[in-house]
């Protein structure tokens with residue numbers, strides 16, 4: 150579903166933030182992406198979703214090269230950034246319809262998905278209000294719904310649980326599992342190791358721009374907790 154080959158990314162010449170990185174994520178996997186502050190998680194995510202360019206390598210989404218056909222790649226994936234900065238002057242519903250227009254979603258499908266996810270995230274009653282009146286968590290819920298509205302095969306999220314209330318976190322985990330059960334895949338960054346341990350089929354650990362561990366969660370943690378494994382082996386002093 151996602152293949153990264155020899156990815157190298159720098160912001161300044163000679164200072165590589167992502168160093169010749171190779172990753173494969175298969176359908177059905179929920180992958181927790183963990184690593185210290187400044188390790189390169191957001192940078193890698195922004196390369197995958199086409200926000201950042203990169204010097205070397207390529208990224209394949211469902212077999213399609215991001216370099217050769219970025220539009221087709223963007224049609225099958227969705228991205229939820231760590232900061233829900235969206236158009237404040239629209240209502241929640243106007244924003245969702247705008248995204249649905251971009252993805253050419255039929256009236257029937259958009260109504261179905263907006264209702265389904267607005268009910269899941271308990272925001273249906275606020276959809277007619279201006280986004281400027283929303284709390285941070287409410288904005289985050291609108292961004293999540295806008296990501297789900299085109300039924301993506303690959304969902305990529307940067308710190309998705311920060312700021313979500315417990316109900317919304319529970320619903321999001323359920324949705325991630327649904328996407329994977331339907332043959333899709335999910336990649337999300339997090340610093341909350343308990344969530345990664347309990348939710349993720351696979352774990353990816355990055356340190357200073359290099360992948361230092363990857364594999365099935367149970368194989369990585371054995372009889373320990375992910376926190377113990379992380380602190381014993383990967384803690385950056």
Ligand SMILES: Nc1ncnc2c1ncn2[C@@H]1O[C@H](COP(=O)(O)OP(=O)(O)OP(=O)(O)O)[C@@H](O)[C@H]1O
Pocket residue numbers: 160161166184185186187188189190191192193
């Ligand atoms: N736009 C930018 N211009 C220059 N350097 C940047 C830029 N964005 C990030 N960096 C640098 O790239 C490195 C990796 O940052 P990145 O945001 O990818 O880390 P992260 O793993 O997501 O960290 P965190 O857990 O703190 O969110 C850091 O050294 C950061 O200072």
